[in-house]
Amino acid sequence: MKCISNFIILALVSVTTVFCAPTKVASIISDRLTYNLYNNGKASLVKAPYGSLTEITIPGSVSFNGKRYLVNEIVANAFLDKEVNKITIDSSNTGIRINENAFYGIRNLKEFNINSKYVEPEIGAFYNAGNNIYFKGSGIPSAVNRYSEKLLNKWDLPVGKNYKYVDDWDRMKEIFTLAKRIQETYNIYDKVADANSTTAAIFIGAGSSVGLSRVFRTIALVMGIPENEFLTGYDNIHVSWNYVKVDINKGKKWYVFDIQDKIGKNTLWNLSAFKEETKLVATLKKFYGSGYTINPNDFVILNRRYVYQNESSNGLKESENFNDWLKRTNGGERTLSN
Incomplete structure (x- = not known):
C-alpha cells in the first residue's frame, strides 16, 4: 500500500511538472532580435542578428497575433559572434533574467544600459x-545587489546578516572568507575600459585595485556589514584598499585589508590580513620608491558605491579626506603609529 501511495505521489508530481512547464508557441523576429514565445505570456531573447549593429534595445514586451509577451530572459550565447556597440534594457521591462554566457563572444560592445530596476544577471x-x-542606467544598483547576493549564496556566505550582535572575530573570519572568494573569482587588471567602476569589475570579472576594492566593499555591505564600518581607501595616486573597523584586542579601530595581498589556496583564516595602517604606508613607500611622498594624512575615502554615469551622490563628494571623514562622522581611530 505504501508503494502504491508513493507511486501516486510521484505521478502527481510528474503531471504537475508537465502542466507547469511553459510551451513554446512561436518564434518571431522583432526589431532584428529573435524571440521564442511561450504559452505563459513570456518571451525569451534567443538570438541577435549577424552584421555590425550600432545599437539595439531589449524591450519590456513584444507582440504577436495581437497578444503581448513579456521579455523575461536572455538565453546563453544569444549574442555569440554578433557585433553590437550599444545595448539597452528598456525601462519598461518588468523582470528579465540574463543567463550565464548570454553575451559570451559578443564583439565590440562598448556600452550597456540597464534602465530597468528589475534586471537579474x-x-x-x-x-x-x-x-x-561602460555600464550605465538607473537599474544598476539593484542589478549589482542581486548579482552580489548570488555570489554570496554560491560562496555560502550570509546575505543581509545583522552584524550588530556578532563577535568581531567571527565578523573578521567572514570578511576574510569573502576576500578569498573574490580573489578566486576576480583579477586585478588595469586594461579594462572602466577599470575603477564597481559595476564593470563585478560583471566583467576584472578591474583595477580601485575597482576590486569597491567590489569588496559592495559585496560586504550586501552581506550585512554596516556601511560606516567598511570603506574604500585610496592613496590619491594609484593604489586602493579597504578600511575595516574591528576590535583586535585594543578597541574598535580602522584596520587595512588589501584585496591585492594574495591569500593562500589552503588558508582558511589569517588575522594578519587585517593590518595596521602603518604597515600599509611602509608598503606604499616601497612600491612607489623615492619619487613619491606617501603621507597617510592625504589618504581619501571613495564614497561612490556602484560608479556609473549619473549615479546619485547622496550629497557626498566622490572622494573625501579620511581624517575629514572621521571627524564628520565621529568615525573612530586610525591605526597609525605616532
Whole structure:
C-alpha cells in the first residue's frame, strides 16, 4: 500500500511538472532580435542578428497575433559572434533574467544600459563579453545587489546578516572568507575600459585595485556589514584598499585589508590580513620608491558605491579626506603609529 501511495505521489508530481512547464508557441523576429514565445505570456531573447549593429534595445514586451509577451530572459550565447556597440534594457521591462554566457563572444560592445530596476544577471552573464564595456542606467544598483547576493549564496556566505550582535572575530573570519572568494573569482587588471567602476569589475570579472576594492566593499555591505564600518581607501595616486573597523584586542579601530595581498589556496583564516595602517604606508613607500611622498594624512575615502554615469551622490563628494571623514562622522581611530 505504501508503494502504491508513493507511486501516486510521484505521478502527481510528474503531471504537475508537465502542466507547469511553459510551451513554446512561436518564434518571431522583432526589431532584428529573435524571440521564442511561450504559452505563459513570456518571451525569451534567443538570438541577435549577424552584421555590425550600432545599437539595439531589449524591450519590456513584444507582440504577436495581437497578444503581448513579456521579455523575461536572455538565453546563453544569444549574442555569440554578433557585433553590437550599444545595448539597452528598456525601462519598461518588468523582470528579465540574463543567463550565464548570454553575451559570451559578443564583439565590440562598448556600452550597456540597464534602465530597468528589475534586471537579474546570473553569475557569468557577461563572461567573455570583452573589457571595453561602460555600464550605465538607473537599474544598476539593484542589478549589482542581486548579482552580489548570488555570489554570496554560491560562496555560502550570509546575505543581509545583522552584524550588530556578532563577535568581531567571527565578523573578521567572514570578511576574510569573502576576500578569498573574490580573489578566486576576480583579477586585478588595469586594461579594462572602466577599470575603477564597481559595476564593470563585478560583471566583467576584472578591474583595477580601485575597482576590486569597491567590489569588496559592495559585496560586504550586501552581506550585512554596516556601511560606516567598511570603506574604500585610496592613496590619491594609484593604489586602493579597504578600511575595516574591528576590535583586535585594543578597541574598535580602522584596520587595512588589501584585496591585492594574495591569500593562500589552503588558508582558511589569517588575522594578519587585517593590518595596521602603518604597515600599509611602509608598503606604499616601497612600491612607489623615492619619487613619491606617501603621507597617510592625504589618504581619501571613495564614497561612490556602484560608479556609473549619473549615479546619485547622496550629497557626498566622490572622494573625501579620511581624517575629514572621521571627524564628520565621529568615525573612530586610525591605526597609525605616532
